[in-house]
Amino acid sequence: MDFEIREDRTAQGRVKLSREREAYSRLMQQGYTNAQACRVVGIDSRTGRKWRNGRSADRRQKAAPPINAVVPPSGPSRYLTEDERLHIADRLREKATIRAIAAELGRSPSTISREVRR
Structure with missing residues (x-):
């Protein structure tokens, strides 16, 4: 040091x-x-x-x-970014599962399902 x-x-x-x-x-x-x-x-x-x-x-x-x-926060922030929301929408159109999308984004599946419900 x-x-x-x-x-x-x-x-x-x-x-x-x-x-x-x-x-x-x-x-x-x-x-x-x-x-x-x-x-x-x-x-x-x-x-x-x-x-x-x-x-x-x-x-x-x-x-x-x-x-x-x-x-700076090391992990994902509390809120989804616009890019993440677009990624979710694109992957849902491709019939990907909630868990697969969550793994790709490094988020909890409950966060993704909550966003889909909205």
């Missing part, structure tokens, strides 16, 4: 830890546990939990939102 722990280990404040936050977020997306990611980045595990989950407001501190890593 190309990330290096900083030499000055004193408290840096929220703004100055942006490199550590980015590295922590990247490691969490790769599947590291909180403890592993914190150990690599060089932060306390409580800090990692606060970054990941956010913090609710209390008398001394204001609320802090969690890290929002923008990750």
Whole structure:
């Protein structure tokens, strides 16, 4: 990994830890546990939990939102695209089964049958 722990280990404040936050977020997306990611980045595990989950407001501190890593959805979205709807219509004209169409699109058969009913 190309990330290096900083030499000055004193408290840096929220703004100055942006490199550590980015590295922590990247490691969490790769599947590291909180403890592993914190150990690599060089932060306390409580800090990692606060970054990941956010913090609710209390008398001394204001609320802090969690890290929002923008990750495109990996699987199919909740809604069918127009291309998928056209594919369903074409395959139904060819007398394909619902299950075959679902397998081709990588969707659940119930999703395809619901679309056909509509």
